[in-house]
Amino acid sequence: MSTSSADTGVDRGTSRPGSAPVKGAAPGRGTASAKRRSHPFARFVLVRLGVGVLLCLGITILAFGLTHAVPGDPVAANLGQRALNDPAAVAAFKAKNGLDDSLPSQYWTYLTNLLHGDMGTSQQTHRPVWDDLGDKIPASLELALAAIVLALVIGVGLGIVAAVTRGRWPDRIIRVVSLAGVSVPVFWLAQVAFYVFSFKLGWIQAGGRLSPGAIPPDDITGLYTVDSLLTGEWGTFGEAFSRMVLPACVLAAFNIGVLTRFTRAAVLEALGNDYVRAARAKGLPESTVIRRHALRPALTSILTVAGLTFGGMLAGTVLVENVLSWPGLGQYAYKSALNLDLPSIMGVCLFVAVVYVVINLLVDLLYGVIDPRIRLS
Amino acid sequence: MNATPDASLVLRDLTVSYHSPGRPAVRAVAGVDLRVEPGQVVGLVGESGCGKSTLGKAAVGLLKPASGSVEFAGAPVTPLGLKPRPPAQRGLQMVFQDPYASLNPRRKIGEQISDAVVLSGGTRADGRALARELLDRVGLSAEFAERFPHEFSGGQRQRIAIARVLAADPSCIVADEPIAALDASAQASIANLLLDLARERGVGLLFISHDLSIVRQIADTVAVMYLGTVVESGPTDQVWDDPRHPYSRALISAVPRADGNGELPQDLPGDVPDPAFPPSGCRFHPRCPIAVDACADAEPEPTEFLPGRRAACSVLAPALLKIG
Amino acid sequence: MNDTISARAGGPLLDIRDLVVELPGPDGTPLRALDGVNLTVERGEIVGLAGESGSGKTMTALALLGLLPQGGTARGEMRVEGRDVLSMTPRQVRDLRGNKVAMVFQDPMTSLHPMLSVGKQLTEHLRHHKKLGKKAANARAAELLATVRIPDPEQALKRYPHQFSGGMRQRIAIAVALACDPDLLLADEPTTALDVTVQAGILRLLDRLRRENGLSVLIITHDLGVMSALADRVSVMYAGRIAETGPRAEVLRTPRHPYTRGLLDALPHPGAGTTALLPIPGSPPKLGLAPSGCAFHPRCPFAVDACAGDRPELLPLTEAHATACPVDPLADRTSPETETTEAGAR
Amino acid sequence: MNATRIFLGDRLGAGRGNRSDPGRTGAPDAADERAARRRRRRANKSPWRSPLAVTGLVIIGVFLVAAVFASVISPEDPLAQKWPKYQAPSAEHWFGTDQLGRDILSRVIHGTRVSLPLALLLVVLAMVIGTVLGAVAGYFGGWIDMVVMRCADLVLAFPAIILAMAVVAALGPNLTNAVLAVVVVSWPTYARVVRGLVLSLRQSDFVQADRLLGASGWRVLAVDLRPNLAGPVAVLAALDLGNAVLLLSGLSFLGLGAQPPAAEWGAMVNAGSANFDAWWVAVFPGAAILLSVLAFNFLGDTLRDALDPRTARAIRG
Amino acid sequence: GGAKKSSDGAGGSGGGNDTLVVDTSFSLKTADPSRTFEPTGIFVTRAAYDTLLTFANGDVTKPVPQLAASYEVSPDGKTFTFPLRPEAKFNDGTPVTAKDVVFSFNRVKNLKGNPSFLLDGVTVSAKDEHTVVLTTEKPDASLPFRIPTPALGIVNSTAVTAHGGSDAAGADQSDKAEQYLNTDSQGSGPYKITKYDVSTEVVLTRNDNYWGAKPKYGKVVIRNVPASTQQLNILSGESQLSLDMSADQAAKVKGQAQVLQKPTPTTAFLFSNDNPAVSKITSNKDFQEAVRYGVDYPSLLDVAGEGSAQAAGIVPGFFTGALDASAAIKRDIPRAKAALARAGLNNPTVDLYYASDVTINGINFGDLAARIQANLKDVGITVALKPAPTQTALDSYRNGTEALGLWWWQADYPDASDYLAFAPGELVGKRAGWNEGANPAVTALAEQARTATDEAARVDAFRKLQEAMQQTSPFVPLLQTAQVIAANNSVKNVYYNPIWYVDVDKLG
Ligand SMILES: Nc1ncnc2c1ncn2[C@@H]1O[C@H](COP(=O)(O)OP(=O)(O)OP(=O)(O)O)[C@@H](O)[C@H]1O
Ligand SMILES: Nc1ncnc2c1ncn2[C@@H]1O[C@H](COP(=O)(O)OP(=O)(O)OP(=O)(O)O)[C@@H](O)[C@H]1O
Ligand SMILES: [Mg+2]
Numbered sequence A: 001m002s003t004s005s006a007d008t009g010v011d012r013g014t015s016r017p018g019s020a021p022v023k024g025a026a027p028g029r030g031t032a033s034a035k036r037r038s039h040p041f042a043r044f045v046l047v048r049l050g051v052g053v054l055l056c057l058g059i060t061i062l063a064f065g066l067t068h069a070v071p072g073d074p075v076a077a078n079l080g081q082r083a084l085n086d087p088a089a090v091a092a093f094k095a096k097n098g099l100d101d102s103l104p105s106q107y108w109t110y111l112t113n114l115l116h117g118d119m120g121t122s123q124q125t126h127r128p129v130w131d132d133l134g135d136k137i138p139a140s141l142e143l144a145l146a147a148i149v150l151a152l153v154i155g156v157g158l159g160i161v162a163a164v165t166r167g168r169w170p171d172r173i174i175r176v177v178s179l180a181g182v183s184v185p186v187f188w189l190a191q192v193a194f195y196v197f198s199f200k201l202g203w204i205q206a207g208g209r210l211s212p213g214a215i216p217p218d219d220i221t222g223l224y225t226v227d228s229l230l231t232g233e234w235g236t237f238g239e240a241f242s243r244m245v246l247p248a249c250v251l252a253a254f255n256i257g258v259l260t261r262f263t264r265a266a267v268l269e270a271l272g273n274d275y276v277r278a279a280r281a282k283g284l285p286e287s288t289v290i291r292r293h294a295l296r297p298a299l300t301s302i303l304t305v306a307g308l309t310f311g312g313m314l315a316g317t318v319l320v321e322n323v324l325s326w327p328g329l330g331q332y333a334y335k336s337a338l339n340l341d342l343p344s345i346m347g348v349c350l351f352v353a354v355v356y357v358v359i360n361l362l363v364d365l366l367y368g369v370i371d372p373r374i375r376l377s
Numbered sequence B: 001m002n003a004t005p006d007a008s009l010v011l012r013d014l015t016v017s018y019h020s021p022g023r024p025a026v027r028a029v030a031g032v033d034l035r036v037e038p039g040q041v042v043g044l045v046g047e048s049g050c051g052k053s054t055l056g057k058a059a060v061g062l063l064k065p066a067s068g069s070v071e072f073a074g075a076p077v078t079p080l081g082l083k084p085r086p087p088a089q090r091g092l093q094m095v096f097q098d099p100y101a102s103l104n105p106r107r108k109i110g111e112q113i114s115d116a117v118v119l120s121g122g123t124r125a126d127g128r129a130l131a132r133e134l135l136d137r138v139g140l141s142a143e144f145a146e147r148f149p150h151e152f153s154g155g156q157r158q159r160i161a162i163a164r165v166l167a168a169d170p171s172c173i174v175a176d177e178p179i180a181a182l183d184a185s186a187q188a189s190i191a192n193l194l195l196d197l198a199r200e201r202g203v204g205l206l207f208i209s210h211d212l213s214i215v216r217q218i219a220d221t222v223a224v225m226y227l228g229t230v231v232e233s234g235p236t237d238q239v240w241d242d243p244r245h246p247y248s249r250a251l252i253s254a255v256p257r258a259d260g261n262g263e264l265p266q267d268l269p270g271d272v273p274d275p276a277f278p279p280s281g282c283r284f285h286p287r288c289p290i291a292v293d294a295c296a297d298a299e300p301e302p303t304e305f306l307p308g309r310r311a312a313c314s315v316l317a318p319a320l321l322k323i324g
Numbered sequence C: 001m002n003d004t005i006s007a008r009a010g011g012p013l014l015d016i017r018d019l020v021v022e023l024p025g026p027d028g029t030p031l032r033a034l035d036g037v038n039l040t041v042e043r044g045e046i047v048g049l050a051g052e053s054g055s056g057k058t059m060t061a062l063a064l065l066g067l068l069p070q071g072g073t074a075r076g077e078m079r080v081e082g083r084d085v086l087s088m089t090p091r092q093v094r095d096l097r098g099n100k101v102a103m104v105f106q107d108p109m110t111s112l113h114p115m116l117s118v119g120k121q122l123t124e125h126l127r128h129h130k131k132l133g134k135k136a137a138n139a140r141a142a143e144l145l146a147t148v149r150i151p152d153p154e155q156a157l158k159r160y161p162h163q164f165s166g167g168m169r170q171r172i173a174i175a176v177a178l179a180c181d182p183d184l185l186l187a188d189e190p191t192t193a194l195d196v197t198v199q200a201g202i203l204r205l206l207d208r209l210r211r212e213n214g215l216s217v218l219i220i221t222h223d224l225g226v227m228s229a230l231a232d233r234v235s236v237m238y239a240g241r242i243a244e245t246g247p248r249a250e251v252l253r254t255p256r257h258p259y260t261r262g263l264l265d266a267l268p269h270p271g272a273g274t275t276a277l278l279p280i281p282g283s284p285p286k287l288g289l290a291p292s293g294c295a296f297h298p299r300c301p302f303a304v305d306a307c308a309g310d311r312p313e314l315l316p317l318t319e320a321h322a323t324a325c326p327v328d329p330l331a332d333r334t335s336p337e338t339e340t341t342e343a344g345a346r
Numbered sequence D: 001m002n003a004t005r006i007f008l009g010d011r012l013g014a015g016r017g018n019r020s021d022p023g024r025t026g027a028p029d030a031a032d033e034r035a036a037r038r039r040r041r042r043a044n045k046s047p048w049r050s051p052l053a054v055t056g057l058v059i060i061g062v063f064l065v066a067a068v069f070a071s072v073i074s075p076e077d078p079l080a081q082k083w084p085k086y087q088a089p090s091a092e093h094w095f096g097t098d099q100l101g102r103d104i105l106s107r108v109i110h111g112t113r114v115s116l117p118l119a120l121l122l123v124v125l126a127m128v129i130g131t132v133l134g135a136v137a138g139y140f141g142g143w144i145d146m147v148v149m150r151c152a153d154l155v156l157a158f159p160a161i162i163l164a165m166a167v168v169a170a171l172g173p174n175l176t177n178a179v180l181a182v183v184v185v186s187w188p189t190y191a192r193v194v195r196g197l198v199l200s201l202r203q204s205d206f207v208q209a210d211r212l213l214g215a216s217g218w219r220v221l222a223v224d225l226r227p228n229l230a231g232p233v234a235v236l237a238a239l240d241l242g243n244a245v246l247l248l249s250g251l252s253f254l255g256l257g258a259q260p261p262a263a264e265w266g267a268m269v270n271a272g273s274a275n276f277d278a279w280w281v282a283v284f285p286g287a288a289i290l291l292s293v294l295a296f297n298f299l300g301d302t303l304r305d306a307l308d309p310r311t312a313r314a315i316r317g
Numbered sequence E: 001g002g003a004k005k006s007s008d009g010a011g012g013s014g015g016g017n018d019t020l021v022v023d024t025s026f027s028l029k030t031a032d033p034s035r036t037f038e039p040t041g042i043f044v045t046r047a048a049y050d051t052l053l054t055f056a057n058g059d060v061t062k063p064v065p066q067l068a069a070s071y072e073v074s075p076d077g078k079t080f081t082f083p084l085r086p087e088a089k090f091n092d093g094t095p096v097t098a099k100d101v102v103f104s105f106n107r108v109k110n111l112k113g114n115p116s117f118l119l120d121g122v123t124v125s126a127k128d129e130h131t132v133v134l135t136t137e138k139p140d141a142s143l144p145f146r147i148p149t150p151a152l153g154i155v156n157s158t159a160v161t162a163h164g165g166s167d168a169a170g171a172d173q174s175d176k177a178e179q180y181l182n183t184d185s186q187g188s189g190p191y192k193i194t195k196y197d198v199s200t201e202v203v204l205t206r207n208d209n210y211w212g213a214k215p216k217y218g219k220v221v222i223r224n225v226p227a228s229t230q231q232l233n234i235l236s237g238e239s240q241l242s243l244d245m246s247a248d249q250a251a252k253v254k255g256q257a258q259v260l261q262k263p264t265p266t267t268a269f270l271f272s273n274d275n276p277a278v279s280k281i282t283s284n285k286d287f288q289e290a291v292r293y294g295v296d297y298p299s300l301l302d303v304a305g306e307g308s309a310q311a312a313g314i315v316p317g318f319f320t321g322a323l324d325a326s327a328a329i330k331r332d333i334p335r336a337k338a339a340l341a342r343a344g345l346n347n348p349t350v351d352l353y354y355a356s357d358v359t360i361n362g363i364n365f366g367d368l369a370a371r372i373q374a375n376l377k378d379v380g381i382t383v384a385l386k387p388a389p390t391q392t393a394l395d396s397y398r399n400g401t402e403a404l405g406l407w408w409w410q411a412d413y414p415d416a417s418d419y420l421a422f423a424p425g426e427l428v429g430k431r432a433g434w435n436e437g438a439n440p441a442v443t444a445l446a447e448q449a450r451t452a453t454d455e456a457a458r459v460d461a462f463r464k465l466q467e468a469m470q471q472t473s474p475f476v477p478l479l480q481t482a483q484v485i486a487a488n489n490s491v492k493n494v495y496y497n498p499i500w501y502v503d504v505d506k507l508g
């Protein structure tokens, strides 16, 4: 030990002008700043919205670049065998669809039109893409919503059961079932389900959202089940509902598997928290402990997965809608891709991006609702 | 092996800020002067969140100071970028608080210890030999070199971490609460190990802790930190026996003693304020038992009232000087 | 003090006899975490339970509340006011929890639910156990917050844990525990995660509650300083057994078990100057791997051959003081073991 | 499908941040050394001994053998159109015959040679690209991070299947094009996970300690972080393998992947949709997809248990 | 059963109902007749737009009057006069006049859409308000066979003009009436289009102003349904008519529903590119012969299913001028091998291009290609399959760069002259690399067939042409597909029409 008295090892701390005039009295600092603190969340949402818009813009560039760079010729796709060899017809087609311009100028035209709500005209349906999407989106949305609700109810339920019985037989069975759910090829499942329930047993009518010729309910939301309920058309509701059962179940299978697995993991993680032990130590019934104390924190990760699976459901709808002839976006996207119908492909991509952004935003907002830490800081 | 005499660590008016988006910058260290000589043990104590770790990291170059300077062995310590640390600075090392996080869980401990050798141009074989030697030095079996960290207890891991630091042949070690996560008995043995290093090898030791009693036991000098600033410093026994700053006093009288007397420690109401919104004037004034109105206005200058003893309190300053 | 209190009540408030707790090991075989623990807490008394990490302090408290980790089993006797908890139905145990026996956990940062308001956490069990209405429960909750010295209790009810500092949170956690007027508070390292200044406040709060409300507390800690400040009686645990138990002053001043003594020696001593600390060599045995005989003997400087043989029983030295060491270690305070680098060398 | 992978990654990342309790992990004291090791061995092995893992391994083994020895094992030439079409399963044709009178069993066996290697290729490509980009983005941060992660965002918001469909429609349907198209959209999962891991590990004490010893940024990535990334990435890849099989067979099902006369399971399922009365045409190849994906998922799950002690503990209680 | 209540009370099934449900796999792009060229579109516009002439009861060998009361051909075969029926009315009640016909035909020409070729070289004029005159540049015996094509349906010129329609030159740019016509048909046919969705459903409602016999069904729902579901729906009674089942499926339905299996005017053919620049191998005449005799035609019929027939020549069997079935090529492996040997080719490898995403009358071209691959393997030719979605495949097909191509040709109108496109230098000929001057003899025969006006001369010319092509062309006609039409037993009067499937209005 060699400390000389002259050299204490600690030097003078120099002072500098106080940086923040805010008086940080320790206790109760939440009250005064609670209002100011809600702003960051609103700003966060706004920022996310802005980022979302940029993302959509990026998507249009990406989609545009990809679809226009590929060597396929939309002229061949959209003119018949006869007209193809008619130079006049080809020229007319190109001029009409602006295929002669340079790529950037085509993109610019697309973008300016887009800002005016014009997504171009589909080359296969000869209708404005906007109208096409307007027709197809509700059908797919209805299906996807039904599937996600189904998946949430079953998936979260099974997940909780598995978490609570972890290591015991219900958990093991649920584990295998959920793994099977994420492993089953959806197109095959659709076929098998169709074969069994429609073909062999004749229980379920498939194909279309309503029976042929039936008049859909008034267009309020575009979702037949909801609209028919709103207008009180019970018969139509029954029909729309029964026709949705099979495709929705098939579409939900994968997501049930995913949600079960994540719910289980999230609930298990939550159950391992000290505050759950603390809740038990309060003498609360186990059901309350799980519902109020374990499920709530698990909900954030369940929501994330639900949001992502919902956004990712399009892949499923392409397959399911094609097998079970559901007149939705999936079929439309498939046809558009096959026909290199560029405006339609762009439209679908843009829509998917918007859904992605909206879902993410929604999930973020819901985080705020669920978790006060996010809402308040 | 012995550190060069000038291998001291000098912090001058060090300020470190954290910037996170959407929040005001947090000045976690707000102007600190500190000096660690070779062979000297300097204790740094303070409540949680007062900026001890921040200071420690800035001292070794893991954080970039907002202002002020850090010097080691006469040369400025450069903040770490993507490039390897200059060899001259490798004599300045750090021991971390959490023995579970400070070892790579997926690499054998022998390998981790020998890194220092390899990185300074030695061969793997040299490194391995040194690792065995150092494991022995910190009181572990040389065979352990082939094992992974998860096979060890907290105390043993902390020894391994120290062995790794020793492999760089340091002349100054910053130890950030190296014993906080350990049992009393393990705490004692790690504290002893570090103390031995300082004594035997002449290594300077900046010993960061929130546990006053252990600092009291091993440090030569102590600095008491409050909300980013050093409020009092001086030789350990003097500060302990005769704390002047009201905060040091509160801190010391809050330590319960295991003497069986049943005395309740004194409490200090309130908490350390959020460093993002520090109180104006003397940072301690909202909790200070002797504060006067003026304390809210001016930040007190540290006064050296006895040789090697300083305190920063404007209320006491005149009295202190008189005593001194 | 003890005498008067125990005389007033019919028997001890808490009486644990021969508690054995087994936990499933990684491969499912049961391992003994507690191996015959005896412990009593009288009314209005604060009992300290000390010991190194992993010695089974927390398990003792959890066993009492029936909250052992999944697969854990408890045997023996645990009487609260004379009723054996182990023979109660799960429902009866739940009625006990948070009601008659409440618990405060170590880390106030994690033991409060981050997503529920303080008010909700204070009242949910109050309403469950005491069948109070919302209004009454809230009033009581505000009262509780005032008791634990939270400023502006009415407002605090609406806030969330993250809006409070660590010390405040621990006060809130204590308020939560006190909500149903429990007779016994199990405090599992309630101050370990806190700064000394804040710790002092919490210790004072507990002391006040004992004095004012006659609350009994079982305080679990590895900090002998805390023990010395607060506890009336102290039990020291090692490897799932009680090594020594007795009045605070006797145990801390004249420890009769080498382990207690080792713990004390490892602490820095005011007035001892900058001398080396004296760690206990080695580390405590892992779960299920306790050595035969006296579990401490491999680390014990006083060990004799016999120590590895039979398991030493807890033998009374005086009326209140007992130790599980047959070797009398009442030698001088400097132990023969002074090497500091012993730990882990074996 | 993408969605799951992302989230899965996040969870893997989160798992690493978890700190174990001081004092819970034991020391290898001489006395308990042997018992501890024995138990460790048993504990380490157990995930691989679970029925799930064994089933997965057996199925994968069978498929691998089938792939390697396809021509030896399969009873017939998968392309031979020698038999009457649409024959129901019989002793002669266990799985029946298809619309061109080919033996479905032989085609299912030969299908292993199409789906599995390409799924593997897809996953490996995505994994390598994603891991490298993610590690670089996470470690070096700044604008590199910005660019990489914005690209990842963009690609994640882009509907993979549409991209694949459009690319394949334009470049011609074959599985290699499909693989390339899907790689373009599947690397971000890995990039995100790896970036998250690197971000959390980069600040970890052991990395800082290594930096203090003089390690450069690259060395930290290569030496310190690589082994820590390997586990989570392996789990991710194992679980992704199943998704890849699903996606590729889905594209084939839509007619955008494997083409006649190749024996590809998805395309075979599609052939079955032309004639539901001949259920066997679709059912057996579909079952092969299900089984192989299931097996990959079993293995992925097991791998995660084995690598993440926390989950393993939770599962075993 | 599919009896379901729907809002208007018209259920899907059961006899005596007013609604007819037709299931088909949609191939539909527009309901504007002047642009229509796809099977489903033709089916739909046929019901909504009457034409000057038509084919009755599925007999396409004889055009019969519809909007025209009769027609008259000038002796030089270049002028066609059509007096219009005075009673004919559009669905809004206004009469059909010569002005409407002129407008409709000119619009088809000037829209330059797929069907505009139908009026190549044709000039239309109104002689008076009720007489239309068409003149052609060359004698054209096939014109009366083209007139019934639904693309030449007569639109209400007033209404269409009012909604942006144009028949002037430049209509391809200026005409804006398509949208309007998609939702609101303006024809004089028995039905009106009341709902139109290109990918799901088209609904036809009885035109109460129809000038002819009232159709039985008040409402016709045409749904886009995959073939597999069509089978199910027919069996369950949810639909009454199915247009796309395969022969294999038809076999399962027989007995429970009426099944019609008729040859169509769609010929599937294979070609070996005649252009040496594309392939040295396929342009070799001996190689072409090897292919011709190497294909096992009956085995292809097995893939195609019942009802399909080997195509002896390129012209479908039921058209005048078709070759006799007995003249068809038969597989001759030794001859094929010999030809290959002559060509000096030892186990050549060639690429076969085809559209992977089409199913024509239940025949999957991928399956067909796989079968051909197997066939040619027997004679020592290795075929590599090069599938692509139709749009991409069409690209290479149109550019004539395919070595081997497997394609189909569907008659645009029921006359052999439509098949002259296969001649050297013509539309399809060029795609097979059979360019102008490649075979002057065949070109001469084709010209003869084109200009012959006398029935017997035409038949003879077409036969000669096809016989010549059998020996020297790069084309190998494979088969004529079969149309399966399945109908619920309650539906009467089902006739197959090779151009528009069925006359919906005639169903009873
Ligand atoms: N990465 C960071 N970003 C923003 N603020 C930070 C960061 N790290 C620390 N801080 C803040 O800086 C202040 C000082 O932190 P620091 O870790 O240095 O304290 P400490 O004295 O080491 O505390 P402890 O005893 O808890 O370790 C704290 O208020 C903390 O919230
Ligand atoms: N969930 C669990 N499963 C299995 N064993 C456990 C579990 N929790 C604790 N243990 C083991 O039980 C033994 C007693 O643990 P306990 O928590 O009671 O110790 P403690 O004295 O409270 O220690 P600390 O001071 O670390 O809190 C330890 O060996 C520990 O490893
Ligand atoms: Mg710190």
Ligand SMILES: [Mg+2]
Pocket: C057, C058, C059, C188
């Ligand atoms: Mg504990």
